[in-house]
Amino acid sequence: MGRLFGTDGVRGVANADLTAELALGLSVAAAHVLAEAGTFEGHRPTAVVGRDPRASGEFLEAAVVAGLASAGVDVLRVGVLPTPAVAHLTGVLGADLGVMLSASHNAMPDNGIKFFARGGHKLADELEDKIEAVYEEHRTGAPWERPTGAGVGRVRDFGEGFETYVSHLLSVLPNRLDGLKIVLDEAHGAAAHVSPEAFSRAGAQVVTIGAEPDGLNINDGCGSTHLELLKAAVVEHGADLGIAHDGDADRCLAVDAAGNEVDGDQILAVLALAMREAGTLRGDTVVATVMSNLGFKLAMEREGLNLVQTAVGDRYVLESMKENGYALGGEQSGHVIVLDHATTGDGTLTGLMLAARVAATGKSLADLAGVMERLPQILVNVKDVDKSRVTTSGELAAAVTAAERELGSTGRVLLRPSGTEPLVRVMVEAADIEQARAVAQRLADVVKSALG
Structure with missing residues (x-):
């Protein structure tokens, strides 16, 4: 069997590669591995489970919840929320495990499973390997140890997750967004309700597109992988800027008032200068991957900031940040991590902070993004x-x-x-x-x- 876990969980065509049986088995294996690692020691374990609005997420969520509960894990089902929301809730609720069902920016037929450890952090490679090995061992015949009676997990819906997450986003925003008109493209995805709510409560006048998920239209010609609709909408509505998320809203790309794309490198550059000004850019250092545009590197050098580069993948950016205590990192694709406020890339948080910088400075997004010149x-x-x-x-x-x-x-x-x-x-x-x-x-x- 090839390795199931990729750089961002397990993904595949739902009900073909990623089946209910696989989802259930991996969930049971994760519970057993974390129990053996001492994660559950001395208390009854709890997991937070969320998903994006893909139709297949409905049966896969049922399988994951069944697997966890059958292994003795209590489950808080938070419903459709962004990946960073599930990570945040895993941390603030003191849960032992988080599970997100999403294939991020992939097309609708795909889905995926992503596990978070206690605190809302991605699982280490060694734990993923162990989960895969335990799953395979039991798939080929070794029986699971199963609790009975009061030992089985209990399942309840946690509708408070939406408000908990939105309140968190607003609490870390450096200033309000009054006076800004912003178009949000939600990719018919997990942030379709969260993001407009957060931006509106922060004071922005909000126009939404791609905010009517039906389970089948996620990422379909919209969102951060298809910016054409957002560019047109920003110009049509005379907006100050546009923000685009992907299906699970761990990414953010932007569009300026003239309809020009502002990519992840430019967003990082704008936020780096804002955080240095606020005294929160530890070590005056930004972490990015080797795929970042050379223009970003030259801009950071010109501004007197340090740049640490990693292998491609937001998990490697995060590893470097955690290892060295850095506060800001990300990728050209729009995965931006603000480690003081999130344990993973958070598209809504990134968009709010970018808009907050526009509001605070009175400058246009184009002017702010002009700190770096993207080289061809x-x-x-x-x-x-x-x-x-x-x-x-x-x-x-x-x-x-x-x-x-x-x-x-x-x-x-x-x-x-x-x-x-x-x-x-x-x-x-x-x-x-x-x-x-x-x-x-x-x-x-x-x-x-x-x-x-």
Whole structure:
């Protein structure tokens, strides 16, 4: 069996790859593994379970709840809420485990299961591996130990989760949003009610699109992966800015008043300066991945801020932040982590903080985002190659060295093997897009000949 857990939980086509049986089995395995690790020691365990509005989330939630309760875990079912809300509630309610059912920005047929440990933090790789091993062991025949009588878990709905989370968002907002007109694209997802409520109560005049989830339309031509509707709506309504979430609202991208995209790098840059001004940017350091635009790095250097770069994936950003005590990190895709207020990327919190900066400074989002200039970035996927030899090919190393020499200090080359496919991603940045495109294609040809 291939590894079930990816970089962000277990995902697959619901009822094909991700079945009710798998959801139930993984939930029981998680309960057993955490019990063995001493997480439940001395008390009756509790789990918070939430989901996005996908139709398949209904039966998968039932399976997860059944698995946990059958393993002796009490369940608080919070219903449709964003991933960061489930993480937050896991922490503030003192729960031993959180479970979110969502495939984030993926299309509707997919779904996923994400586990959170006590405190609302993502499970460590070792625990995920152990859960997978225990699940497989029992799937192939070893019986579970099952409590009976009063030992089985109890299940109740926790409708207070919505208000608890919205109140938390408002409590950490540095200033109100009065006077701002904001368009919110909720991707017909988990934040369809939470985000408009939070922005409205913060004082903004809110226009919503993509806020009518029916279980089938999540991420369908809207949200952070499809910004066209938001760009048009911001211009049409004469709004100050637009905010877009993905299906589970752990991402935030933005649009300025003219309908131009403001990506995760630019949002990080704006928030970094705001937090430094407020004295909350510990170590004057921001954490980002190696895929961040070179323009972001140059902007941070110009502003006298430190940049720590990690492997691609918000979990690696978070690991670095927790390890070193940093307060802000994120990805170009819009996963932004403000560690003092959230344990994971929180799209609604990010959008609120971005809007708060606009309101506090009186500057337009375009002006604020202008702190960095996005350099042209070309990405070429080279398929059907031996990705394991990326770091050992002399021919490829020579080609990269030549490309870096040609680009100089205003360009960058990154070769990244895919984690799931036999391909290598060639990324080139340069001040001139035609130069970036030419260098990227030249490198892609070398990757194909050297590793094909």
